[in-house]
Amino acid sequence: MGPLKNELVSVMESTKLPSSATSISDCSSGNSAGPDFLCFSQLCEQVREGWADAVFSDATDGALGRYFNYHFDLLRDLLSNSQLTETEISQLLALMDHLLLFFKKYLDWERLLPAAYLSFKFSDIKEQQSSIKNVLNRFPVDDALRKCLKKYFSGIRDAIIAGCLSLGEFIFVNKLLNELAVKLKMSSKEGINQSISELLIHLNFNHLDFFVYLKNRTKAELAVFSEPERIQVLKQKAAEIQLNGSSLRYIYDQNLAPILVMLKGWMTEEAVLMEAVLEKNKVSIPDAWPGKIGLRLSVPQLACLIHVFFEAGIYATSNLTQIFKSAAFNYSTIKQENISPDSLSKELYSITQNTAKKVMDLLLQMAEFIKLSYFPVAAVISVTILCR
Secondary structure (H helix, E strand, O other), X not given: OOOOOOXXXXXXXXXXXXXXXXXXXXXXXXXXXXXXXXXXXXXXXXXXXXXXXXXXXXXXXXXXXXXXXXXXXXHHHHHOOOOOOHHHHHHHHHHHHHHHHHHHHHOOOOOEOOHHHHHHHHHHHHHHXXXXXXXXXXXXXXXXXXXXXXXXXXXXXXXXXXXXXXXXXXXXXXXXXXXXXXXXXXXXXXXXXXXXHHHHHXXXXXXXXXXXXXXXXXXXXXXXXXXXXXXXXXXXXXHHOOOOOOOOOOOOOOOOOOHHHHHHHHHHHHXXXXXXXXXXXXXXXXXXXXXXXXXXXXXXXXXXXXXXXXXXXXXXXXXXXXHHHHHHHHEEXXXXXXXOHHXXXXXXXXXXXXXXXXXXXXXXXXXXXXXXXXXXXXXXXXXXXXXX
């Protein structure tokens, strides 16, 4: 390993001795207070110090990668030793925790974790999953999304029990559980599906069931448009997907393309297929979508205006979801370029008096404009009466 020391070798050698007490007595320099625990604990502490020294040395990242992966393999071999005492196992598990917590960036994430460590962590992961499941049951999560998460967590549980979970899979499930717990605390019932989907996309959850869920959700959103319009919407959505690689460190399945790559590719292919069908049927395709129209309104004000129009019977549909989707696709507000249908729905059912007052003032201005523009005589009479 070059200039980097192999402190774990001392730990490995101590576990090979026929009597750990003999080696421990030597190691602890005559200290008779709890020699077994003291010596092994000292050896493990030396390993931690050695790891810290290695990171702050002049070793290259490549050398550090080889160094920490070598120590990971040594730890895995140590934890598979059936002759270890409970004290030694406890110390080695804590050492593995330390290695994964502070030095995982140098490790090969495809390496399998030792079965003993997975058993050690199983109860924590199971408890987190159970807690999230209970919270999810209180939200109106789409069945397909719920089944996808259930299938994923069941697979993780089976892999842990079988002792065949890789480091990358372990890091991913912990990242997902922690961030999902935070997301659920901050999400509303109306926007829960959007919130969970955004998190899974951010973490690059390229599970095939999730990919199918995103496709079906996109198709449902397209249902409000005509066939030619769907092509332009798909192209626009595909163009908005940015593949910047910012979260590609995390990924569910290394053997599949990132979820955004899969989604962008499907949208592009779907648009091409739809164009071919339209061309075959001789249906003209409209010009490129001109883009969203900016409104000098906030999202709550837009939601209030939609509610007023809806109650007045201006829309020729009673499907509010369809109205929200159309408004979100075609308009942007003062502070929000991309509006989600869920956010409009949420705001519609929580309109404040302040928002309603601003919309009412706007409608009164509109009424005044109509009066002055199309009923000038009445307007003059009103002004005359007021002057008297």
